[in-house]
Amino acid sequence: MPVQRIPRYELLIKELIKHTQSDHCDHEFLLRAQKEVHELALKINRMEEEAFVHEQMQQKVKEIEHLIEGVVDLTQVDRTFIRYDFVSIAGALGTKKERCLFLFSDILLITSIKRKSGTTRKSSATS
Secondary structure, eight states: OHHHHHHHHHHHHHHHHHTSOTTSTTHHHHHHHHHHHHHHHHHHHHHHHHHHHHHHHHHHHHHHHHHBTTOOOOOOTTOOEEEEEEEEEEOGGGOEEEEEEEEESSOEEEEEEEEETTEEEEEEEEO
8 A cells, every 4th residue: 555655665765874875965865855754654644543533433423323312413524422421410399300411522412311121222312
């Protein structure tokens, strides 16, 4: 793959530097080229890591979307999931309502909780 060539170029340039005398007219150019290729390799690695993290975050949002009944299109390009928590909200006449809060980078999703055969199931959401 083309991305894999960059580290090879850096190694090649390092070998050239090793076999080029320091007073040669190309020595300074080789040093500069090695530095620029190294910076490019670092930039590519950062971009790959960011893409991987973003892909994992989008997968997590899709999983949450499948858990909550009635929610569609929760997955957005710039939306990231931050955390969730279960809370009890005081209701009328001293009752407590169990809710689940999902915090995203741009919305707060509040859902009621339905119990089905011992498991927790989230019902329709409010944002």
